[in-house]
């Protein structure tokens with residue numbers, strides 16, 4: 467019987483641990499503050515932003531929010547980020563993506579101070595991760611490492627195959643698994659004989675954005691499968707990048723969708739916000 471890796475439960479545990487840390491900081495008169503900026507009114511973004519605010523409230527992190535209109539200029543957004551960078555009582559800054567097309571996303575990510583980059587998207591955060599220095603780590607891959615560790619699934623010496631090479635998941639995931647002494651392979655849309663590669667995986671991480679793409683034939687007997695995808699099928703039911711029913715009898719552990727990786731992303735954002743306080747407490 468496969469272990470179902472419960473991201474909802476694990477994220478609740480992490481949030482409760484953080485709540486305690488935040489209470490301890492409050493006793494020292496230190497208040498953690500995250501500022502969330504949304505540009506435009508994308509309905510999915512509005513839900514994500516609201517969930518982030520709710521998580522802050524639960525843990526005791528102060529949240530500031532800016533809801534800017536769709537026609538906000540790049541200059542205005544850069545000015546706001548500059549102001550928040552200089553504000554000592556703001557510890558984390560997050561610009562919800564996607565942003566409208568007339569604004570250069572890279573320019574915005576780079577404008578956020580690396581000391582407040584709780585998303586871990588700034589080139590300095592990415593660079594630090596890749597050379598093994600301390601810094602903010604992108605929340606979804608950091609959440610996956612937490613899930614594996616808390617389920618006592620060691621990465622050391624394991625064949626870890628990542629399907630997907632995005633800047634937010636695939637690439638930082640590879641760096642984190644290397645840090646855990648795994649043997650890492652990244653596959654992508656041009657990989658030849660994908661199933662041959664994914665079948666080598668002791669731990670298979672799938673982040674390609676294609677519903678139920680990974681089937682029984684892609685998975686080794688006893689593999690651990692981590693599904694980062696999130697899709698709605700024709701019956702409005704959520705599913706992942708992995709065909710869960712097709713692989714469930716073959717795997718030793720798997721993350722479900724929903725309730726697997728998804729909830730961990732916000733928990734790790736909260737973790738990064740608390741981490742952002744470290745300089746203040748030293």
Ligand code: GUN
Pocket residue numbers: 514560561562563564585605731
């Ligand atoms: N849009 C979808 N996921 C994310 C995320 O993790 N961070 C930000 N800033 N925007 C997102």
